[in-house]
Amino acid sequence: MRRAFFILVPWATIVVLWYAIHYSGLVNPALVPTPHSVALRFWELAGQRLPRDIWMSTQRVFLGVTLGILLAVPVAFVLGWYREVRGFIDPLLNFFRALPPIALIPLVIVYFGIGETAKVVILFYASFFSGVIVMYEGIAQISPIYVRVARTLGARDFEIFLKVIVPLTVPHMLTALRVALGVAWATLVASELIAAQQGLGSLIQNAASFFQLDIIYVGIICIGFIALAMDLGLRAVARQLVAWQERIA
Amino acid sequence: MSAPAGNKDRIAFDRVSVEFQTAAGPLRVVDDVSYQIGDGEFVAVIGPSGCGKTTMMNIVAGFVEPSSGAVLLDGRPVAGPGPDRGVIFQEYGVFPWLTVKQNIAFGLKLRANRVPQGEREEICARYMRLMGLADFADAWPKTLSGGMRQRLAIARAYSVRPEFLLMDEPFGALDAQTRSAMQDLLLEVLQAEGKTVMLITHSVEEAVYLSNRIIVMTARPTRIREIIEVPFGYPREESLHEKPEFGELRSHVRELVMKEYAVQARQRTRMSD
Ligand SMILES: Nc1ncnc2c1ncn2[C@@H]1O[C@H](COP(=O)(O)OP(=O)(O)O)[C@@H](O)[C@H]1O
Ligand SMILES: [Mg+2]
Numbered sequence: 001m002r003r004a005f006f007i008l009v010p011w012a013t014i015v016v017l018w019y020a021i022h023y024s025g026l027v028n029p030a031l032v033p034t035p036h037s038v039a040l041r042f043w044e045l046a047g048q049r050l051p052r053d054i055w056m057s058t059q060r061v062f063l064g065v066t067l068g069i070l071l072a073v074p075v076a077f078v079l080g081w082y083r084e085v086r087g088f089i090d091p092l093l094n095f096f097r098a099l100p101p102i103a104l105i106p107l108v109i110v111y112f113g114i115g116e117t118a119k120v121v122i123l124f125y126a127s128f129f130s131g132v133i134v135m136y137e138g139i140a141q142i143s144p145i146y147v148r149v150a151r152t153l154g155a156r157d158f159e160i161f162l163k164v165i166v167p168l169t170v171p172h173m174l175t176a177l178r179v180a181l182g183v184a185w186a187t188l189v190a191s192e193l194i195a196a197q198q199g200l201g202s203l204i205q206n207a208a209s210f211f212q213l214d215i216i217y218v219g220i221i222c223i224g225f226i227a228l229a230m231d232l233g234l235r236a237v238a239r240q241l242v243a244w245q246e247r248i249a
Numbered sequence: 250m251s252a253p254a255g256n257k258d259r260i261a262f263d264r265v266s267v268e269f270q271t272a273a274g275p276l277r278v279v280d281d282v283s284y285q286i287g288d289g290e291f292v293a294v295i296g297p298s299g300c301g302k303t304t305m306m307n308i309v310a311g312f313v314e315p316s317s318g319a320v321l322l323d324g325r326p327v328a329g330p331g332p333d334r335g336v337i338f339q340e341y342g343v344f345p346w347l348t349v350k351q352n353i354a355f356g357l358k359l360r361a362n363r364v365p366q367g368e369r370e371e372i373c374a375r376y377m378r379l380m381g382l383a384d385f386a387d388a389w390p391k392t393l394s395g396g397m398r399q400r401l402a403i404a405r406a407y408s409v410r411p412e413f414l415l416m417d418e419p420f421g422a423l424d425a426q427t428r429s430a431m432q433d434l435l436l437e438v439l440q441a442e443g444k445t446v447m448l449i450t451h452s453v454e455e456a457v458y459l460s461n462r463i464i465v466m467t468a469r470p471t472r473i474r475e476i477i478e479v480p481f482g483y484p485r486e487e488s489l490h491e492k493p494e495f496g497e498l499r500s501h502v503r504e505l506v507m508k509e510y511a512v513q514a515r516q517r518t519r520m521s522d
Contacts, residue, residue, distance in 0.1 A: 065378030149342040152310060153409055154361030163355070167346040244346045244389045 008230070033214040041214040049203065054222060058200040060186045064123020068184075069177055071124075072132040076176075076210045077165070079132070081140025096127040101183075102190040110181035119191050126187040134179050138172025139165070171245060178231060183226045192241070259445045260286040260413065264318035266470075267304055276390065280302050280470035281365035291439070293445040293456035295349070295506055296466030296474075297503075298337060298398045302449045303469075304516060306415050309447060310336045322413075332361050335406030335417040335444075343390045343398045343405075349388040356409035379436070388395055396427035400434070407438070414444040418451065432459060433487070440484055453503045456487065457495060465505045468513035474505055 015035050022032045033041075042050070079086050079093075101122050112118035142165065150164050192201020200219045207215035267279040278301040286292045294302055306321045307313040310332035319326045322333075329335075334508050350373050356362060357369045364372070378384045380400040390398060399419060406414065420428045433456060439446065450456050457479060458464045465474040481489060481497065489495050 088428060145338060145340055145342040146344060148330070149336070149338065149344070149405075150355075151330040152332070152334060152336040152357045153356035153405070157362060159359055163358075164344075170346075242346075244391065246345075246391050 016040045021150075033211065033217060038217045039213050042218045042221075045203075045215070046216055049198075050218070050222070052198035053198055053200050053203045053219075054226065057188055057192065057200045057223075058122060058226060060119050060192075060199065061157055061181070061188050063120050063155070064188075065177070065180050065184050067120070068124045068127025068180055069131050069173070072128050072135055072176060073173065076132050076139055076172075079136040079168070080142075080169075081165070083140075086136070086140070093129065093133060096125075097133060101126040101187045105191055108191075114196075119188070119196070122187055122191050123184045126183045130183040131176035131180040135172045135176040138175065139169055142168045161231075171238070171242045174234065174241065181230055181234070182227065183221060187224060253468070257288045258285040258321075259288050259290075259323060260323075261321040261446065262305070262318070263321060265305070265308065265320060266317045267301065267308070267313065268316040270397045270504045275308035277470040279483045280313070280472050282471065283318075283474060284464055284473060284476065286445055286447060288445055289443045290462060291448065291460045292467060293448045293450055293501070294461045295450055295453065295456045295463060296471060297468050297506070297510045298451055300466050300469045300509070300513070301471035302466060303458055306336075306417050306447060306449055309413070310334055310415055313514060332356065332359075332409045333411055334413040334415055335409070335411030336398075337402050337406055337414070337419045339417045339419075339421065341354055341398050341402045343385055343393075343401050345390050347403055348387050348389060349382050349393070350377065351405050352390070353408050356405065357410075372408050376407055378432070379441075380404045396429075396431060397421065398430060403435070403438070407442075412445060414439075414446045417448070418449055419503060420455065421451070428455075429487070435459065435485065436485060451506075453506060454490070457499050458489065463502055465502060468509050468516060474509060 018032075018035050021027060022029055022034050079089055104125065105122060108118050108122050112121050146164050146168065147160055150160050155163065187198070189201040189204070192199040193205045196202040196205075200223050204216050204219040207213075207219065262282050263282050265279055265282045266277070269278060280520075282305070294305065296302055304313055308315055309322075309327060311327050311334070322328075324498060344355065347355060347421075353373045353376055354369055357364050357372060374383070377386060380403060382397065382400060383406060384395065385393065390401065403419075415448065420431050423431060431471060436459065441477045448456070457503050461481075461483075463477040465477065466472070467474045477498070480494070
């Protein structure tokens with residue numbers, strides 16, 4: 001009860017502020033639709049294109065992040081484990097990570113067209129580079145004491161990998177997944193803004209051409225809540241998987 | 250434990266020297282050290298901190314190779330770590346992602362010493378009982394006190410039936426009460442199943458109370474300063490601490506160790522000149 005109250009307070013505050021801005025006279029009310037008109041628009045769209053938009057966007061993010069992390073895991077293992085390799089690869093990884101995926105969109109369109117592939121490629125790129133760095137830095141920090149203990153108990157290399165390195169990597173994998181999801185959502189909307197018939201980005205883009213501010217708000221709020229839901233879901237999974245950690249994510 | 254000292258060499262340091270390559274050039278840590286540990290002996294190695302004790306233990310454990318000379322186990326040079334030598338590290342190294350019971354079972358699930366599940370359960374139960382961990386079988390290590398983590402590390406090392414027990418300042422981080430209780434527990438367990446033990450410590454009291462031979466090492470590069478036979482039989486009890494012979498031996502060892510600390514301190518000031 002108390003908990004629910006404390007969770008609701010910040011949200012309620014935002015809504016109140018939002019109303020205050022609308023009615024304050026400081027800005028042209030036409031430029032800031034009221035929360036209830038946005039809510040109404042949400043209901044209306046929920047019966048039309050919105051479910052499809054949400055589905056398409058979520059699916060793209062899911063695909064891109066899954067593929068990106070699937071590749072990031074083995075690469076991160078190699079980099080985390082072999083110090084010598086890291087010296088060469090590290091600058092390369094940081095170079096590619098520093099490029100905003102959005103800047104690559106024009107190139108991706110040239111090479112992959114404007115279909116689904118192009119979007120998944122961009123999200124894959126974004127997830128891979130953000131995820132791999134988080135993960136291999138985590139793996140590189142694994143204390144060698146555990147490997148030593150395992151060796152004195154008789155563990156061979158493959159047993160050390162499976163029974164020591166992998167479990168110690170799970171928390172870093174989850175962190176990488178969260179980071180990748182965040183980056184992927186940010187990138188997704190940009191890629192949909194440019195070229196897409198469906199998805200929350202295209203919903204926003206279409207609304208912008210007709211100056212339908214309330215729809216833009218609906219799109220933005222949906223993105224926020226979906227990303228929040230995914231993050232909460234991941235954290236719930238993390239609490240189960242890494243219950244052994246001193247600090248729970 | 251009951252076997253007479255020195256009847257058969259299990260661990261033999263044969264003119265062992267170790268030199269590490271550091272940024273400031275080669276650093277000689279162990280200098281031409283030879284000694285033997287017989288079957289069932291409990292040898293304590295004592296010396297100023299930083300002199301090279303952990304390095305010597307790491308050679309026996311198979312993590313460091315001597316620059317010259319060799320450490321022989323039953324006559325054969327050490328070749329890497331293995332389950333015949335149980336190691337208790339200074340920092341315990343309890344696996345945080347496994348429960349107490351899973352930690353103890355870890356070694357028993359490895360190829361090198363796999364046993365059927367029934368036997369595994371038995372071994373786990375036995376050491377949890379011995380080490381007073383039975384009520385914590387499913388607890389995460391993060392919930393355990395320092396003393397309990399230490400007991401878990403010992404139980405885990407014992408589970409794979411090592412012949413040697415190598416311990417690097419195992420009780421250094423514990424409070425005085427826990428430390429004393431752990432020493433008695435260790436003696437008890439050793440009484441039940443004898444091992445050949447090499448204990449590294451910086452506590453003179455502990456060395457005299459637990460071992461049947463004390464090897465006092467010099468400051469770095471470390472050499473043997475003196476080897477001292479401890480004349481007390483096993484089992485030993487707390488009351489041993491009060492005996493005059495105990496006190497005399499302790500004073501003698503302490504004097505040696507303090508001298509080496511003084512040498513070390515002089516080296517340090519000379520280096521900073
Ligand atoms: N791998 C290594 N490389 C370089 N120097 C080392 C290494 N291991 C230990 N040393 C140095 O060797 C000396 C002895 O270390 P150690 O055996 O840990 O001492 P102790 O256990 O007696 O305190 C220390 O000065 C330490 O800094
Ligand atoms: Mg040490």
